[in-house]
Amino acid sequence: MIPLFKVYMSPDVLDALKEVLYSGVVAQGPKVDEFEAKLSEFFGNPYVVTLNSGTTALHLALDLIGVGPGDEVITTPMTCTATNWPILAHGATIVWADIDAATGNIDPASIQKRLTAKTKAVIAVDWGGYPCDIKWIKKIVGNIPVIEDAAHAVGAMYQGRMVGNAADYTCFSFQAIKHLTTVDGGALLVKTKKDYDKAVLLRYFGIDRKKRSKDYRIEKDISMWGYKFHMNDVNATIGLANFMHTKEIIQKHRDNATYYRAGFADLPWLTLMHEDEGYVSSNWLFTMKVKHATKFMDYMKSHNVMASKVHRRNDTHPVTRAFRRPLPNVDAFYRDMVCIPVGWWVTQDDREYIAGLVQSFRG
Numbered sequence: 001m002i003p004l005f006k007v008y009m010s011p012d013v014l015d016a017l018k019e020v021l022y023s024g025v026v027a028q029g030p031k032v033d034e035f036e037a038k039l040s041e042f043f044g045n046p047y048v049v050t051l052n053s054g055t056t057a058l059h060l061a062l063d064l065i066g067v068g069p070g071d072e073v074i075t076t077p078m079t080c081t082a083t084n085w086p087i088l089a090h091g092a093t094i095v096w097a098d099i100d101a102a103t104g105n106i107d108p109a110s111i112q113k114r115l116t117a118k119t120k121a122v123i124a125v126d127w128g129g130y131p132c133d134i135k136w137i138k139k140i141v142g143n144i145p146v147i148e149d150a151a152h153a154v155g156a157m158y159q160g161r162m163v164g165n166a167a168d169y170t171c172f173s174f175q176a177i178k179h180l181t182t183v184d185g186g187a188l189l190v191k192t193k194k195d196y197d198k199a200v201l202l203r204y205f206g207i208d209r210k211k212r213s214k215d216y217r218i219e220k221d222i223s224m225w226g227y228k229f230h231m232n233d234v235n236a237t238i239g240l241a242n243f244m245h246t247k248e249i250i251q252k253h254r255d256n257a258t259y260y261r262a263g264f265a266d267l268p269w270l271t272l273m274h275e276d277e278g279y280v281s282s283n284w285l286f287t288m289k290v291k292h293a294t295k296f297m298d299y300m301k302s303h304n305v306m307a308s309k310v311h312r313r314n315d316t317h318p319v320t321r322a323f324r325r326p327l328p329n330v331d332a333f334y335r336d337m338v339c340i341p342v343g344w345w346v347t348q349d350d351r352e353y354i355a356g357l358v359q360s361f362r363g
Contacts, residue, residue, distance in 0.1 A: 002354065004306040005177040006345045008249060013241035020237045028204070031233035035182075035240050042246075043164035045189045047196040050231040051203055054151045054173025054186035059086040060202060060229060061147045061169035061188060062121065064195050067092050071120035076106040077315035077330055079125040082173075083149050084314050092120065094323040096315050101329040102274035104287060104337070105132045110329075112140045122146050126153035126163065128339070129253075129282030130273065134158065134166035147171065151186075154179045155250040157280035164189045174239060179253070179282060180246045182239035185231050202226035252344040253283040256351050260286055260342070263355040269363055271336075285310060286342035292363035293338045300340065303357050310339050 020031060032050055040048045051057050067073060069091035075084055078099050087094050098110040104127030111122055122141055124132040129152040138146055148167035150156070156163040164170045174185035190196050201208060206226035207219045264270055271289040275281065290296045293309075300307040313334050315324055340354060 001301075001304045001306055002341050002346065002350055004308055004310070004339060004341050006343060007176050007181060008179075008242060008245065008344060009181075009238075010241035010245055012244070013238055016237050016241055017234070020233050023233075026234050027232050028209075028230045029233045031236040031240065032231050035231070035236040035243070036187075038240065038243050039187060042243075043162045043189060045162075045164050045191075047190045047193065049188045049190070049196065049199045049203060050236065051186045051188060051229045052231055052235075053082075053184055054149075054171055054175060055082040055086065056203075056227070056229040057171035057173075057186040057188040058083060058123070058147065058149060059089060060199055060227075061171060062086055062090050062092075063202060064169065064190070064198060065121050065145045065147075067120045070118065072116060072118040073121045073123060074111055074114045074119060075123040076125050077313045077320075077327065078104055078127060078311070078333065079149065079314060080151065080311050081314055081317070082151070083123060083125055084320070087123075088319070093118070094320060095119070096323060096325055096327055096330075098327045098329045099127075099333060100274075101333045103130055104128060104273065104333060105130065106137075107329065108133060108136045108140050111137060115141065115144075119144055123149055124167070125149040125151075126156060128273070128285030128287050129153045129156050130275070131156050131158035131163050131279050131281070138167075145169065151175075151178070152284040153282050154284075155246065156282040159278045163282075165191075169195075174235075179249050179284060180239065180242055182231070182235040182242070185235045185239065203229040249344045250282055252346075253342055254281070256342045256346050257281070257283040257286050259351050260288075260340075260355060260358075264288065264358060267359065269361075270358070283342055285339045287337055287339050289333070289336035290338055290361075290363070291336065293336050295363055296361055297338055299361055300354075300357060305341065305354055305357060307338050307340050309334070309337060 071092045100107045145168040148170045151173035170189040172187045174182040206222040297307040
């Protein structure tokens, strides 16, 4: 079976990891600082806060905004549940916006229709690694903060810059199957030093780790409580080893996606995702819309190729029943969409085989 996802682990990781494991410093320490410096350079943003998951990055972003009970957060159901469960954890109300069925991303026009006096934040998800139009969204929402869930989008480009600079808060995931993995982990990128300083405090119980009392074990006064959301040196060491291969990994995803787009362009029963100039996907997923999607997935699996919708639309879970509303574009997209293997592990022979299967499918 050619898998839809596969964990990348650098062949150089073991020596570095062994050194850290026996160093006596395995919690947050110098390797976290080094990893953050690498990420800051890569994204072109000085305000990078590493965390223990992409989910906690989203949770922390909502904290920084001040989201709480009675507030509304406009978001998309076409995503992992990790995007939207932090809204519930803050006691806020989920307000579903519809999507652009051509990209899978949240539709700015739908956001505009959902705005109320209670809107506290907007979450935009870069589906499959294709960037949302953050500038358009920010123009529509005015001073309301925008969180970009870029869990799929490490290395994606938006209007000439790396994703991680346009939104007020950008959340990345370094979970096992992402382009860059720390086994589990994430990062929150912000735009101001004020937000950065507060995020650094909140990720570790509200303790200022740079200020210590005479008794090193005893923290100084804590003015606001926080979480245990920080990254540790073990995960950071894995991240540093894998980081060296990230650009190559992303390029392999893109090369495979380009091959598929050329091979599938003229298939009448298949629709490719729309791509605009100035938007460069990381191609974490290769999504397409096909007639008889379930039959297509079964067909691919019967020929040893994994195919899947990847994420269940979040608005169909019982826990979100209270927030349901008509979303015609989500309905159409979710009915027809399917993802096929596109990652760094897909060889030239693999992609030729996969493309041949797709081209020969008769729904």
